[in-house]
Amino acid sequence: MNQSEFDNLLKTALERDLTDAELASLENWLAENSTDQAEWEVLDHLLAALPDTPVATNFTARVLDEVCSVEAAQPVLGQAWWQRLLAPQFRPIQIAAAATLAMVIGGVGYQSHLNQSRAEMAAAIVSIAEFTPVFLADIEAIEAVAQADVIDEELWAALK
Amino acid sequence: MVDRNDPDVALMLRVKEGDLSAYETLVEKFKQPVMNLVYRLINDIDEAEDIAQNVFVQVWKTRERYEPASKFTTWLFTIARNLGLNEIRRRTRHPADSLDEPRPDSESQPLRVVEDVSSSIPTDAALSGELRSKVEEALMDLPEKQRTALLLCREGGVSYEEIAEVLGGISLTAVKSIIFRGRAVLKNRLKPYLKSGEWQKK
Numbered sequence: 001m002n003q004s005e006f007d008n009l010l011k012t013a014l015e016r017d018l019t020d021a022e023l024a025s026l027e028n029w030l031a032e033n034s035t036d037q038a039e040w041e042v043l044d045h046l047l048a049a050l051p052d053t054p055v056a057t058n059f060t061a062r063v064l065d066e067v068c069s070v071e072a073a074q075p076v077l078g079q080a081w082w083q084r085l086l087a088p089q090f091r092p093i094q095i096a097a098a099a100t101l102a103m104v105i106g107g108v109g110y111q112s113h114l115n116q117s118r119a120e121m122a123a124a125i126v127s128i129a130e131f132t133p134v135f136l137a138d139i140e141a142i143e144a145v146a147q148a149d150v151i152d153e154e155l156w157a158a159l160k
Numbered sequence: 161m162v163d164r165n166d167p168d169v170a171l172m173l174r175v176k177e178g179d180l181s182a183y184e185t186l187v188e189k190f191k192q193p194v195m196n197l198v199y200r201l202i203n204d205i206d207e208a209e210d211i212a213q214n215v216f217v218q219v220w221k222t223r224e225r226y227e228p229a230s231k232f233t234t235w236l237f238t239i240a241r242n243l244g245l246n247e248i249r250r251r252t253r254h255p256a257d258s259l260d261e262p263r264p265d266s267e268s269q270p271l272r273v274v275e276d277v278s279s280s281i282p283t284d285a286a287l288s289g290e291l292r293s294k295v296e297e298a299l300m301d302l303p304e305k306q307r308t309a310l311l312l313c314r315e316g317g318v319s320y321e322e323i324a325e326v327l328g329g330i331s332l333t334a335v336k337s338i339i340f341r342g343r344a345v346l347k348n349r350l351k352p353y354l355k356s357g358e359w360q361k362k
Contacts, residue, residue, distance in 0.1 A: 014344055014348065043343050043347055046350070053205070055191050056209060060188055060191065064180070064187075066213060067216075070217065
């Protein structure tokens with residue numbers, strides 16, 4: 001690499017990222033050319049000589065205060081997420097969750113009760129159906145008696 | 161995996177156990193580099209201080225997730241950069257927001273107490289005022305990645321590998337290229353001052 005190639009690479013660097021090969025060439029060039037190396041070091045010197053940004057004297061105290069208030073707001077930091085939900089600040093969520101749970105349990109219980117009633121009714125129908133033919137036969141005999149002709153009173157008296 | 165005996169890692173592991181005095185030591189040790197980075201990322205001293213404090217609060221909040229897979233500073237600077245970028249994005253979305261309004265919870269207290277800069281920063285030992293402001297200006301005009309990479313280089317002790325991690329896990333070649341580009345741009349911008357030798361004046 002020569003000086004003009006180095007200068008060209010500098011221009012290229014302003015336009016795009018350099019490749020591995022280009023970077024290696026640059027590093028080699030800088031290692032061998034003290035003038036360019038010195039300019040590079042001047043830049044580093046300028047950056048290093050920038051003053052530190054002023055920091056408030058109470059910076060650390062304010063950070064510690066903030067951390068303490070975070071701790072106070074989250075006393076259950078080490079607990080599992082579901083345990084944190086038991087904290088007082090989640091009271092509305094807890095009430096809503098309890099109400100939902102009660103409704104679900106009530107719904108399931110009511111449904112179970114309905115199912116049981118239906119099963120009992122079905123069992124009753126089955127048991128009635130089992131002796132219905134006999135019952136119906138008796139009904140027919142009774143109906144037959146009820147539908148008999150009116151007694152012939154004279155014949156009845158003669159038979160006596 | 162980083163050596164657990166590294167002093168910063170050892171401190172952070174104590175913080176992980178909830179040791180508040182170790183945490184205080186960490187804040188004291190790293191508040192300056194974090195402020196330097198955040199301020200030069202967002203270019204607003206008041207907001208930079210709030211963000212820098214938030215960086216350390218985040219360190220505390222997420223301490224249980226800390227694993228010494230890399231140097232502590234890599235983790236710290238990553239948090240600092242992310243919060244700085246969030247602020248830049250927030251400003252892009254809400255450019256009219258005033259950053260100077262006092263917060264309602266701090267009305268009774270001064271918003272911030274700043275050291276007497278003139279006594280803490282020996283200006284005569286560094287750069288002349290004009291050159292310093294030109295360097296700051298040129299730095300602020302760099303794209304964020306180039307600026308962050310150069311600022312991390314400036315902090316010293318931050319390797320290219322660490323910078324690659326802070327910048328989101330990019331390759332080493334990309335880091336070298338970003339740093340080189342940043343330097344090239346600065347060199348171009350500051351050419352008149354470099355040639356005049358003004359940087360050598362003290």
